[in-house]
Amino acid sequence: MRCARVRKSLTAYLDSELPADLCQEMATHLQCCTSCRQSWTRLRQLDGLMRVAPAVALPDGFSERVLSRARQRDANPRPAERASLPLIGRWKSLPLMQRAAAAAVLITGITTGVLMGWQTGGKQSAQARANSAAFDDPVVVFNLDYLSSDPDGSLPRAYLSLVSAQKGPGE
Ligand SMILES: [Zn+2]
Numbered sequence: 001m002r003c004a005r006v007r008k009s010l011t012a013y014l015d016s017e018l019p020a021d022l023c024q025e026m027a028t029h030l031q032c033c034t035s036c037r038q039s040w041t042r043l044r045q046l047d048g049l050m051r052v053a054p055a056v057a058l059p060d061g062f063s064e065r066v067l068s069r070a071r072q073r074d075a076n077p078r079p080a081e082r083a084s085l086p087l088i089g090r091w092k093s094l095p096l097m098q099r100a101a102a103a104a105v106l107i108t109g110i111t112t113g114v115l116m117g118w119q120t121g122g123k124q125s126a127q128a129r130a131n132s133a134a135f136d137d138p139v140v141v142f143n144l145d146y147l148s149s150d151p152d153g154s155l156p157r158a159y160l161s162l163v164s165a166q167k168g169p170g171e
Helices: 003-014 020-032 034-052 062-075 087-093 096-123 125-130 132-136 144-149 155-165
Strands: none
Touching: 003 020, 003 034, 003 144, 020 034, 096 155, 144 155
16 A cells, blocks of 8 residues: 555544455554654544544624625625636736735745654654655655645645656656
8 A cells, every 4th residue: 555545544544434454454554654654643643632622612693694604605706716717817816915815824834844844854864765766755755745635726736746846857
């Protein structure tokens, strides 16, 4: 079983949604793959935190306000919200401040992802160096393959393809 498939199936594995034979393959892979085992440990830690986190009380009338806004938008969708609009079109139709905010969020996310991946990659450098092909692949080094589960045309997928395209011609 390949690492990318294991990473994609971790959530389903955690939720006991996988067939028995796949569960066995996952367990076997997680026993011998340090990188996937770290992702598995992080996911379980996150799940544990989510389970003990206190429920946040919503302000009075919150649900009604959200539903009312949703109905208004359903009735009068703005051009930027039309699903048929491609990514670039949606980007161009955003007001300047929203574009700046989206760019800031994207840059922060990329920086955080790279720093987190760099820390993880640093810890794994001995193992990664042993496999020079994997060490040269930023997707492997920075553990970015979880981004591949996002839909086509999304910002994470665009970032992933950008990073993948920077690999050498020998890859
Ligand atoms: Zn693996």
